[in-house]
Amino acid sequence: MENSFATRMGKVKKSFIREILKVAGDPEIISFAGGLPNPALFPVDNMRAACVKVLDESARALLQYQTSEGHGPLREFIARRYRERWGFDASADEVLVTSGSQQALDLIGKIFIDAGDRVVLERPGYLGAIQALGIYEPEFVQVELEDDGMDTARLAETLAERRPKFIYTVPNFQNPSGVSYSRERREEVARLAVDSGCYIIEDDPYGELRFRGESVPPIRLWAGANCIMTGSFSKTVAPGLRVGWVYAPREVIDKLLIAKQAADLHSDSLSQRVLYQYLADNDIDEHIAVIRDAYGRQRNAMVAAVKEHCPPDVKCTEPEGGMFLWMTLPKGLDSHALFDKAVAAKVAFVPGTPFYTDGGGANTMRLNYSNSDEEKIHEGIKRLGRVIKDAVAGGCA
C-alpha cells in the first residue's frame, strides 16, 4: 500500500537536519549543528515554582479541555508586550496561541497556500519554514539576503512578476544566516508588500536576543494589517514547552482558528498556564538579559575563533543577536563533502544546501553558538579550521 500516500509526501524529504543531529549525538563531537538554546540558562527553579502554583490553584480546570484560542491571560500578556515594546494597537483577540511557532507556520501554510502558489522567502531561508510550508506544495521563490536584508530591488520585480501569496521573512538575526534587516530595508519590504496587496509573515523568534547594536522595530510597524507576526517562548524561556503564537488581523486569526481546531483542538494547557504563571511572577526582561549576555560572549568567541583558525578567505557573518553564524567557504569547496571529515575530526555543522530551495549554497554552512560554551566553541572551531585547511590544501570540491 506504499503508493497510497498523498502526492505532497512525494515532494518532502525526511529532514536532513534530523540525520545530522543523530550523527552529532556522539558526546565526543562538538556540535554546532543543532539550533538548541543553552539549557544551563533555563529558569528551572522559577518554572518549578510556577508549575506547583498552577497545580495548587487550578489543577482541575487546567486538566480539562480548553478553548482553541489559547489561555486568555497568556494571550493578553503577548498583546501587551507588543503594545509596550512597539506601540502596536494589539489586543488579545488578535493573538492565537500555537504549539510552538512551528505550528504557526503549518497553520499559515494551511490557510493560505494552494498547490503552485508562489511564496517568497530569503535566500538562504529558514529550513523549518521550508518544511512546514512545503507540505502545501507552493513554489518557493528565494530572494537573495544581503548584509542588511532582502534584496528589495529583486523583491519588487518578484512581487510584480510572480504575484506571491506572501513573503516569509525572519528580519532579526535570521536563521540560518544571523543577518538582520536595517530599518530602511524593513520600511522598503513593508512598502512593497502593501503596494502589491501581499501578506508578510514576520517570524521573530530571536528578536529579543539582541546583544549588540540598537533594536529596530518589526516590519509590522510599517506594514500594519498586511503583516502576520509569529513568535515563540522557545528561545526566551524554554522550547520543551511548546508555546508560540500568531499575532495577526482578526480575519486571519478567524481562519487560523478553524485550522487550529482541526489540527489539535488546542495547545497544551499545563504548559500554557505554567508559562503564563512564570511570566506573571518573574521579570522576563531580567531573564532575557542573562541569555543575551551569555550568547553575546559565545558569539564573540566563535567569531574570534573563526578569524584565528580558518583560512582568511573563509567569510562569516557577525550577527548582532540570535543563535547562528553563517560561514561561506572559498568557491569550489563543498560543505557536504566536508561534513564527514568534520565528524571524523569530532566537530559538526549543518551544510548550507537545505536552506536553498533552488540548489546553490554548496560552499556554505550554518554554525550554532548558543548551545556551546566558549571553551568548546574555541576547540570546535579549531578542529573545523583544520578540516577546512586540509580541504583547501587537498582540494575537496
Next chain:
Amino acid sequence: MENSFATRMGKVKKSFIREILKVAGDPEIISFAGGLPNPALFPVDNMRAACVKVLDESARALLQYQTSEGHGPLREFIARRYRERWGFDASADEVLVTSGSQQALDLIGKIFIDAGDRVVLERPGYLGAIQALGIYEPEFVQVELEDDGMDTARLAETLAERRPKFIYTVPNFQNPSGVSYSRERREEVARLAVDSGCYIIEDDPYGELRFRGESVPPIRLWAGANCIMTGSFSKTVAPGLRVGWVYAPREVIDKLLIAKQAADLHSDSLSQRVLYQYLADNDIDEHIAVIRDAYGRQRNAMVAAVKEHCPPDVKCTEPEGGMFLWMTLPKGLDSHALFDKAVAAKVAFVPGTPFYTDGGGANTMRLNYSNSDEEKIHEGIKRLGRVIKDAVAGGCA
C-alpha cells in the same frame, strides 16, 4: 486581501459545535452538548505528584527540545499495553506521540489525502475527523452505522466502486452514536479492507471506558498491517494534557514523522513526561475502573430519564461504554429547530446534522452524559422531554 486564502478554507466552516458550546456556557443551562470528561474524576493529586517528581528529577532535560517521535518511555508504555491487552506484536518504534489524537487525524489526512480522494466513514460520523480530514479536501463517503457496526454489505460495494484511500472508524462506543461493533462486524470490516488493499484508521479514544458487556478486540487483530490505530489519554487521564498517539506500521510512522516534524516539531515535553510519570507510579486500570463505574451510572440515569420523560417514539441508543448517547426523534421533527427552544428551557445538546456529510440526520441529536451528574442528567432530560413533547404537539418540522 480576503480572497487570498487557500481554496481548502472555502470548504470548511467554523465548527458549529464551537458556537453551541458558547451558548451552553450559561451556568443555568444543563449541557449535554460538549464532549468533556467529568473533571471530578481527574487524578489531581497523583498528577501533581508526578509533575513535582519530573521537575525535581529532569527539569533541565524536559525543558529542552525533544525528538519528534515522542518521549521514549511513554511510547514503550503504549506499545506494551497493546501487547498485554491484545497480544499485538507492538514495539515503541511503531508508536508516534501526537498532540492529542486530534493531531493524529490531521497528520493522517496530511500524509494520505489528495483532493478528491474518497474517505469512508460511518454515518453518522465523528465530527472531529470530518473537520481534521476535511481540510485535505477528500470526498467523504458515509456508510450507514447499524446497531452492531457499519453496514458491511454497503461497505463492500463502496470499496469496489469508489476505491477509497482509507476507512475511518470508531468501533468502540462511537462518537456521536454510542454504537459498538460486534466481533463479526469487526472481522468483516478487516477482511474487506485487507482484500481491497485499503487502510483502516481505527480510532479508539473510548475503548477502555466499557461499563457493560464484554470487551471485543480491536479491528487491528484481523486487519494487521492494514490498520492504523489512534488513541488518547484525554478520556482516561485528562484532556488538558494534549497527549495522544498513532500505532501503525513503520512505513506509515516514517511518513507521519515527517508531517509531525513539519507540524510542530514535537508534542509538549512537560506533559509527556508528567503523564508518563503518572502512569509509571499509579495503577491506571484502577483509575479507569473509577471512571467506568461513574460513567456507567450516568449512562443508566440518562437512558432511564429518556424512557421516563420523552415520548415513546423517541429512540435512543443504549451504549455499553463511552460518553455519548444518540437520540432519534420522530420523523418530521428537526433538532436544529428544537435547539433554540431547548436553550430557552435551559438544556443543550448537539443537533445531528454536523455528523452527516451528505445532509440528513435532521431528526437526530447527540447527548453527552460523562460531564453531568445523575441529578443533572435527570433534570436536563426532563426539560428536554418537555421541549420534545411541545414540539410533537405543536409541529416543529
